[in-house]
Amino acid sequence: MYRCLQLAKLGAGYVAPNPMVGAVLVYRDRIIGEGYHKKYGEAHAEVNCIGQAAANGLASLIDQSTLYVSLEPCAHFGKTPPCADLIIRHRIPKVVIGCRDPFEEVNGRGIEKLKAAGVKIELGILEENCKELNKRFFTFHIDHLPYIILKWAETKDGYIAPQTPPPPEGGILENPRAGRLFISNTYTNRLVHKWRSEEVAILVGTNTVEYDNPELTTRLWHGPSPIRLIVDMDLRLPDSLNIFNRQARTIIFNRLRHEEEGNLLYYQVSEDTSLVHQVVNALYQLKIQSVMVEGGAKLLQSFIDEDMWDEARVISNGQLAIGKGLKAPKLENFVRREGQTLLSDTINVYSKQLTG
Numbered sequence: 001m002y003r004c005l006q007l008a009k010l011g012a013g014y015v016a017p018n019p020m021v022g023a024v025l026v027y028r029d030r031i032i033g034e035g036y037h038k039k040y041g042e043a044h045a046e047v048n049c050i051g052q053a054a055a056n057g058l059a060s061l062i063d064q065s066t067l068y069v070s071l072e073p074c075a076h077f078g079k080t081p082p083c084a085d086l087i088i089r090h091r092i093p094k095v096v097i098g099c100r101d102p103f104e105e106v107n108g109r110g111i112e113k114l115k116a117a118g119v120k121i122e123l124g125i126l127e128e129n130c131k132e133l134n135k136r137f138f139t140f141h142i143d144h145l146p147y148i149i150l151k152w153a154e155t156k157d158g159y160i161a162p163q164t165p166p167p168p169e170g171g172i173l174e175n176p177r178a179g180r181l182f183i184s185n186t187y188t189n190r191l192v193h194k195w196r197s198e199e200v201a202i203l204v205g206t207n208t209v210e211y212d213n214p215e216l217t218t219r220l221w222h223g224p225s226p227i228r229l230i231v232d233m234d235l236r237l238p239d240s241l242n243i244f245n246r247q248a249r250t251i252i253f254n255r256l257r258h259e260e261e262g263n264l265l266y267y268q269v270s271e272d273t274s275l276v277h278q279v280v281n282a283l284y285q286l287k288i289q290s291v292m293v294e295g296g297a298k299l300l301q302s303f304i305d306e307d308m309w310d311e312a313r314v315i316s317n318g319q320l321a322i323g324k325g326l327k328a329p330k331l332e333n334f335v336r337r338e339g340q341t342l343l344s345d346t347i348n349v350y351s352k353q354l355t356g
């Protein structure tokens with residue numbers, strides 16, 4: 001099952017809204033085939049695994065082997081035929097499953113179908129590891145919410161940015177990067193772009209776009225760029241900014257209009273209710289399973305204050321202090337899950353402290 005998880009991770013960033021899945025076919029303690037779900041709409045892990053065994057000239061051993069798979073095989077027709085039917089057709093006698101699939105079209109139906117065909121099932125092997133791998137998928141289908149990751153970089157003395165003057169009326173700063181503070185180092189920046197490639201969307205506020213004019217892509221890493229989500233309530237951002245360069249789908253949350261122009265969606269929200277909850281609900285309706293909120297400080301803090309987050313990734317530069325500026329957000333009710341150091345930067349990952 002560990003090998004299934006290793007394989008499944010190779011699909012990160014490419015398979016959403018499907019889950020990441022890995023499969024291994026074992027004959028007498030020897031792997032004769034393995035596979036993973038590589039891209040949304042294409043063959044599932046079980047198909048690739050069984051296909052590899054056949055391609056290796058080992059088709060005669062398939063009906064004497066055990067199939068290990070990190071998530072319950074599907075039992076419905078979607079973009080591809082049911083994997084449970086494939087397993088039954090190949091007469092695989094035993095299937096070891098990491099965890100059940102919470103998607104309503106599956107959710108035990110794959111297991112029931114296999115059992116009804118006489119397949120022996122072993123369920124719950126490395127179950128928590130398998131659920132952790134697909135935490136975005138599970139959160140979306142069980143809690144009916146996107147998985148929300150907060151991310152920011154802060155100085156040694158707890159600032160996220162220097163104090164900067166507002167941009168000119170109706171425009172942006174002439175040279176926005178001139179006063180920009182680069183907190184994280186080159187290696188950490190590359191890691192952040194890797195993180196972006198693993199999420200469906202990335203969210204920033206108006207001020208971040210005005211001051212930084214970011215592209216919000218994965219230009220420092222291979223892999224797909226996320227959907228760009230921008231909060232611009234009064235639609236004051238000029239179309240000369242990088243977010244309008246059509247390199248990625250872009251959604252602008254605003255209070256003025258709701259319409260679509262090519263890969264740009266203007267999504268209207270109300271000023272009368274919580275912006276955070278409106279954005280989160282919109283992401284669920286748009287079937288966006290995960291989002292990384294990258295700033296600015298006000299937007300990040302609003303997600304914290306409304307307790308709408310699952311994970312926070314905080315980059316701290318231990319060598320940089322600026323004395324004054326814009327204070328970094330403050331987490332509440334959290335536990336530290338992991339940490340690492342990249343030269344000047346310490347990267348800590350936090351989760352919410354569950355109560356009750």
